[in-house]
Amino acid sequence: MPSSDLDALDRNILSALQEDARLSNVDLAEKVGLSPSPCLRRVRRLEEDGYIRGYRALLDRRKLGLGLTVYVDIKVEKHSVENAAGLQRMLEAIPEVVSAHMVSGDADFLAEVVVPDLAAYEELLTQRLLQLPMVKDIRSNFVIRPIKTDGPVSLSHLSPDEASRRT
CATH class of the missing domain: 1.10.10.10 (Winged helix-like DNA-binding domain superfamily/Winged helix DNA-binding domain)
Incomplete structure (x- = not known):
């Protein structure tokens, strides 16, 4: 639909x-x-029809001891389908990566990482992310304070029509 x-x-x-x-x-x-x-x-x-993909609880990261959110810009070493697919698979397999996107601009991928603290991020960065063979460069942006997270998707772009059409 x-x-x-x-x-x-x-x-x-x-x-x-x-x-x-x-x-x-x-x-x-x-x-x-x-x-x-x-x-x-x-x-x-x-x-x-896939408009509703699932249901889940929104958890309080801080109460769970996950006090650090980092947005990680990742550049791949050599642009190829294999490198992009390999990095995608590896990002999907890292539990601390809560979202990841292929992007345009300075980076090739943007990953949202949630960890307890800076020491945990340093370990993830040095022991796992920087060890990925297709990674050329990584830039980390640390969240100081979240402003808006888990917001609803706007439906205002959908054209209005008769509400009784499907009843």
């Missing part, structure tokens, strides 16, 4: 679930103005 197939009710369901994914179907249905059965059908369809 392409995004243009999402009607106002679908967008309202997605917005409500981004706010609170633990809403019961009855509460979600009430919030978006549907009865429970059609609401559940829509949620299932949104899941099956």
